[in-house]
Every structure is written in C-alpha cells, then in structure tokens.
Amino acid sequence: MRKTAVRRRARIGAVGVAAAALLLTSCAESERNDEEASGGTFVFAGSDEPKLLDPAFASDGETFRVARQIFEGLVGTEPGTADPAPLLATEWENSEDGLEYTFTLRDDVKFHDGTDFDAEAVCFNFDRWYNFPESVQSDDFAYYYAKLFRGFAKGPKKGKGIYESCEATDTHEAKITLNAPFAGFTAALSLPALSMQSPTALEKYQDDAAANVNTTEYSTAHPTGTGPFVFDSWDRGSRVTLKRNDDYWGEKAKVDTVQVVAISDPAARATAVRNGDVDGADLIGPADLKPLEDEGMQVIPRAPFTVLYLGLNQKTKPLDDIRVRQAIAHAIDKDAVAAASLPEGSEIATQFMPQSVNGWSDSVTEYEYDPEKARDLLKEAGAEGATIEFNYPTDVSRPYMPSPEDTFNVLRSQLQEVGLKIKPVADVWTPDYLDKITGTANHGIHLLGWTGDYNDSDNFVGVFFGTEQAEWGFKNQELFDKIAEARGIPSVEEQTPLYEEINEMTMELLPGVPLAHPSPSLAFGPDVEGFQQSPVNDEVFNTVSVG
Structure with missing residues (x-):
C-alpha cells in the first residue's frame, strides 16, 4: 500500500x-x-x-x-x-x-x-x-x-x-x-x-x-x-x-x-469595503486596487490558479482552418491584454493550466505576438478581411475574468489591426452566455476561463478537452483517448510525461488561445x-x- x-x-x-x-x-x-x-x-x-x-x-x-x-x-x-x-x-x-x-x-x-x-x-x-x-x-x-x-x-x-x-x-x-x-x-x-x-x-x-x-x-x-x-x-x-x-x-x-x-458589481464591492459597510470582499476590479491601498485598505492577491482564454469554435468558419486559428494567436499581445484588464501579478499563459499544476510543459508551441505573421496566415488561408463573431459576457466578474468588457475591447483592437472584421455579440452571463457557449454551436470566438478546483491536471485539460464539447467544436479521438489514459494512471509521477504530451498536442491543435492566469x-x-x-x-x- x-x-x-x-x-x-x-x-x-x-x-x-x-x-x-x-x-x-x-x-x-x-x-x-x-x-x-x-x-x-x-x-x-x-x-x-x-x-x-x-x-x-x-x-x-x-x-x-x-x-x-x-x-x-x-x-x-x-x-x-x-x-x-x-x-x-x-x-x-x-x-x-x-x-x-x-x-x-x-x-x-x-x-x-x-x-x-x-x-x-x-x-x-x-x-x-x-x-x-x-x-x-x-x-x-x-x-x-x-x-x-x-x-x-x-x-x-x-x-x-x-x-x-x-x-x-x-x-x-x-x-x-x-x-x-x-x-x-x-x-x-x-x-x-x-x-x-x-x-x-x-x-x-x-x-x-x-x-x-x-x-x-x-x-x-x-x-x-x-x-x-x-x-x-x-x-x-x-x-x-x-x-x-x-x-x-x-x-x-x-x-x-x-x-x-x-x-x-465589482465597483460597488470596493465601495462597500471603503465605506466600512463590509469588512472584506472578493473579486475586486483591477482599477480599484491601488485606490483602496492608498486609502489604507488591505489588498490581498490570490496566487494564480486560473486560466483566461479566447476560445475558437471550429464549427464556425473560418475557425475550422488551423491557419486562421494560428493567425488569431499571433495577433494577440497578451502582455497588453493583461496590462489593460487584469490584476497586477497575473501570469501570461502558454497553455491551459498554470505552471504549478503537474503536467505543465515547457515544450509547447508558443505563438509570439507577430501581427505581420498573422496577416500572412490569413492571406494564405483566404481569410483576409473575414468577419468573426466575438462573444463576450456582461454583468459579471469572475476570478479569471474580472472585467470582460475591458478584455474584449483590447482583443478586438488587436484582431482588427491584422485585418479581421469583428462582430461583437454580448450576452448576460447566466443563463444566456454560458448556455450559448457551452451548450450550443451558435458562437464564434469567445471569452471564458476556469478556476482550478484542486491540484490535478485532469481538473484543467480533462475538463476542457476530455470529450467532444460544443464550446470547442472539434473531435480529436487521439487527444480524448490520451486524456482518458492519463486520468487512469494511479500515480501522479507516472502521469506527468503523459500530461506534458497532452499540453503539447493541445497547443498544436490550438482550440483556443490561453491568455493569462489572473491573480484575483x-x-x-x-x-x-x-x-x-x-x-x-x-x-x-x-x-x-x-x-
């Protein structure tokens, strides 16, 4: 035993x-x-x-x-x-x-x-x-x-x-x-x-x-x-x-x-702390952090155990073309996204789990910010000037996404810069947005994320990519089988190399662009x-x- x-x-x-x-x-x-x-x-x-x-x-x-x-x-x-x-x-x-x-x-x-x-x-x-x-x-x-x-x-x-x-x-x-x-x-x-x-x-x-x-x-x-x-x-x-x-x-x-x-409302939570109406509050918006500190309040960041990503639904053209997904990835300046819409201390993401989780790989394909390369890939795919539906939520603040509209605005500008035409589609978080993104194929690129429940690789990549799901719109049995195999291995040590392979496979497939691991x-x-x-x-x- x-x-x-x-x-x-x-x-x-x-x-x-x-x-x-x-x-x-x-x-x-x-x-x-x-x-x-x-x-x-x-x-x-x-x-x-x-x-x-x-x-x-x-x-x-x-x-x-x-x-x-x-x-x-x-x-x-x-x-x-x-x-x-x-x-x-x-x-x-x-x-x-x-x-x-x-x-x-x-x-x-x-x-x-x-x-x-x-x-x-x-x-x-x-x-x-x-x-x-x-x-x-x-x-x-x-x-x-x-x-x-x-x-x-x-x-x-x-x-x-x-x-x-x-x-x-x-x-x-x-x-x-x-x-x-x-x-x-x-x-x-x-x-x-x-x-x-x-x-x-x-x-x-x-x-x-x-x-x-x-x-x-x-x-x-x-x-x-x-x-x-x-x-x-x-x-x-x-x-x-x-x-x-x-x-x-x-x-x-x-x-x-x-x-x-x-x-x-995040701003109202910050105001409640400031006024002494509450003793503490969670999910404070990035814009309120320094003012609260300056006024003598205590601001406490959590260690990043989240991931914010831009999902790419492959059931929607031209997102079924890997070159278009790669172009979108190269069009994104993740540092600018973090600076404009995420709390200080957020880590830039290279894959769909934070580095502290077993199976994180330092050998995944990385898509550096390169607008010129993005334009070339769109041209090669015949998708220059393509219209892309961009879904994002309103009236919500999540640990991985404290200000969705701010994140959307930064990403929209970056994608428009490489010639894509963005069609914004905003929905209230629940039930409309979540039901649409996770339960139907009726969406394009979209903002979503995850807060880890416990320290296990399956709680990240298994949740996202263990089965065929409407959010991503792809079926890759090799990836599904590999995740099932990894989940069934009895020791974390034996799992590690397999989850590293899974992360590498996933970033080659590029079902979405992991943006950051925000620090709520x-x-x-x-x-x-x-x-x-x-x-x-x-x-x-x-x-x-x-x-």
Whole structure:
C-alpha cells in the first residue's frame, strides 16, 4: 500500500506563496490560541448569493464560499496552496493499483446536530452520491460527482463510473474501493461538493428525489456539517448569517457571527469595503486596487490558479482552418491584454493550466505576438478581411475574468489591426452566455476561463478537452483517448510525461488561445486580521478577527 504521510491541517502559521504578506498584517494574530475569541461580526461580500445550502448539488463559488464555513471533507488543502492536506481524515493509504483508499478518521468530531462523525457517516455520504436519482444526475445538480466519478447506481450512467463501494472497516476507518484508478481522487475530496454531511439531518430534512432539490428544507434551512460555523439564517437576496460552532473540534472561530452578503458589481464591492459597510470582499476590479491601498485598505492577491482564454469554435468558419486559428494567436499581445484588464501579478499563459499544476510543459508551441505573421496566415488561408463573431459576457466578474468588457475591447483592437472584421455579440452571463457557449454551436470566438478546483491536471485539460464539447467544436479521438489514459494512471509521477504530451498536442491543435492566469484580489478594512488566502478559494473564516 502507498501511504500518504500527512500532517494535521493547521489553519494558522505559514501558508506558502508569500505567506507573510497573505496573513493580513498579523503575525501575532496567528499565534492566538483557540480560547482568545475577539467576538463581533465579520461581514464579507461575494458577487452573488448561494444557490442553495447543500453543496452536493452545487458547482458555483458563492455556494461553496458559504459551504466551506459549515462543512468539511475528508481532505482539505494546505493553507495558501492547492495541495491536499488532512482534514476529517488524519491520514490515508492507497493500494499500488490505485483502486483502494483507506482513510483514518479523526475520533473527536461531531456534526452540528450532535451526532458522531465516523466511518458509517463517510459511507453514508459516498453511497448517497452514488445513489442520486436520475432527476439530479445532470450538470445542473450533481455536477462534480458526475464529472469525477462518471456513473451512478441507476439511470443512463449505471455501472459506468469509477466508484464501487465504501466499507466502514472500523469505527474511525473507512475503505473506498474504485473500479478504475484516479490519481486525483484524494485531491478531489477537498471539493465542497464532496463534503461530509450529517446522515441524521439528511434523512430528516432532505429529499434527493424532490422536484427541486434547491428548495428542500435541508437545502434552505438545515445544512448540517462539522465546520467551525453553524447555519443561522438566510435572508434571500441579502445575506447568509452563520454563528460560531463552540463545539468545533479544531481552532474555534474568533468572531461570534459571519454574514456573507451579495454585491454583484465589482465597483460597488470596493465601495462597500471603503465605506466600512463590509469588512472584506472578493473579486475586486483591477482599477480599484491601488485606490483602496492608498486609502489604507488591505489588498490581498490570490496566487494564480486560473486560466483566461479566447476560445475558437471550429464549427464556425473560418475557425475550422488551423491557419486562421494560428493567425488569431499571433495577433494577440497578451502582455497588453493583461496590462489593460487584469490584476497586477497575473501570469501570461502558454497553455491551459498554470505552471504549478503537474503536467505543465515547457515544450509547447508558443505563438509570439507577430501581427505581420498573422496577416500572412490569413492571406494564405483566404481569410483576409473575414468577419468573426466575438462573444463576450456582461454583468459579471469572475476570478479569471474580472472585467470582460475591458478584455474584449483590447482583443478586438488587436484582431482588427491584422485585418479581421469583428462582430461583437454580448450576452448576460447566466443563463444566456454560458448556455450559448457551452451548450450550443451558435458562437464564434469567445471569452471564458476556469478556476482550478484542486491540484490535478485532469481538473484543467480533462475538463476542457476530455470529450467532444460544443464550446470547442472539434473531435480529436487521439487527444480524448490520451486524456482518458492519463486520468487512469494511479500515480501522479507516472502521469506527468503523459500530461506534458497532452499540453503539447493541445497547443498544436490550438482550440483556443490561453491568455493569462489572473491573480484575483480581495480587499479588507484596516482592522481585519487573520484571513488566509487560498488559490482554490478554500478560505475558512475561523481565523479572522475584526478589531
């Protein structure tokens, strides 16, 4: 058996990646013990309210932001990184073939309803996901379980997944058996969608076969986990209120109450921090960063674990011609795009994953900024002066795309400079834009991106290019098969050269132009201490205090 030697997950101390700067002014704060609560309320602004309170049916960051305060998984992340670390499991080991994982569980944890967290609860949760009814086996609900495990006990995907069984081999030891290796399995367990939830509360309040699982009693009023905060109330359209869990097994929260509020406009979020209406906010627009710092606010960048790209739909002519896609790539000055529309600290992209992810290759084909070469390629392809539809979203700010209209305007100018005619098509983010780009062939070039969920190559290139998808409009079975092969290799070390090949193949095919790995920024008032940034947004507020 391969044994993972792991340390207890600490939420204090060094956090990697410029750790001292990311602890918000407070070395002393990180040394406080669990009994030194500062009290008060911490108010944090996100871009939207959660969709529901049951993370198993969620895939959006704002739902996960609240879920991370209430729920915990077997695996967490090392503070300040995307790397897996122990949480409800203290250690784990896996078989050489990558099919059996044995987790040793903490023996001092209770759910918020007072019931025990143990191996039976672990298996209850795994079996719940596997037995989801067909009505929720879609991207709208069981998105992450479906993507990661790829099959259910019943329905059209019956028997096609990688989950086989869960066995409580002891009170605090659970063995998970898979049908196929998945090297990213333990890292994936850090996702809030795979958090441990109280079997008692689920049986009492939840109906997975309900007409709308978003509106069940559990999903709106009784989320029950093991985390440092317990659910108090949800004022729809305004805020979620959480209270400190005084029986928490780990570092108890320093504040009495957390309120997560929804402010959709980035400038309004910055203003709310400036005016003291909120203590902190996420996804601060690039234009507001320096003014906030100049006014004494704290601005905290996350380490880049994102990718912003210009997608090129090959179902639309002339994008089916590799020479046209290459011309577009050579027409783009990525440095100018980053300078005009992305936060300081964003990294220029050469491929569809950041350099910190296993499988990143230094041998991919790079398309340097060369407008003359772009013109020559368009001429060679007979596409001089071609009209290209350019889709971009409005009314949205994403970690990888804080200002879509600004990014669009820079790219439009660069593409027009090489003779292309740009037809702008703007749509509201949800549901119109996402549905059009990811669900139909009715689009041309388009802005989109991804924030990594956990540190695994498949979470980037597998999501994008593992199967034929409407967004990209191509079918390349060799690439699909190679990604499937890499995903099934049981060790990260053995995967590495294959994922490097995949990145090299992808950049030869050029389904899109990776632009940058933006560094999303948060802002806080001057009296906030103890916040620990995470590149994958695994930010739990129990370490935060407000002076």
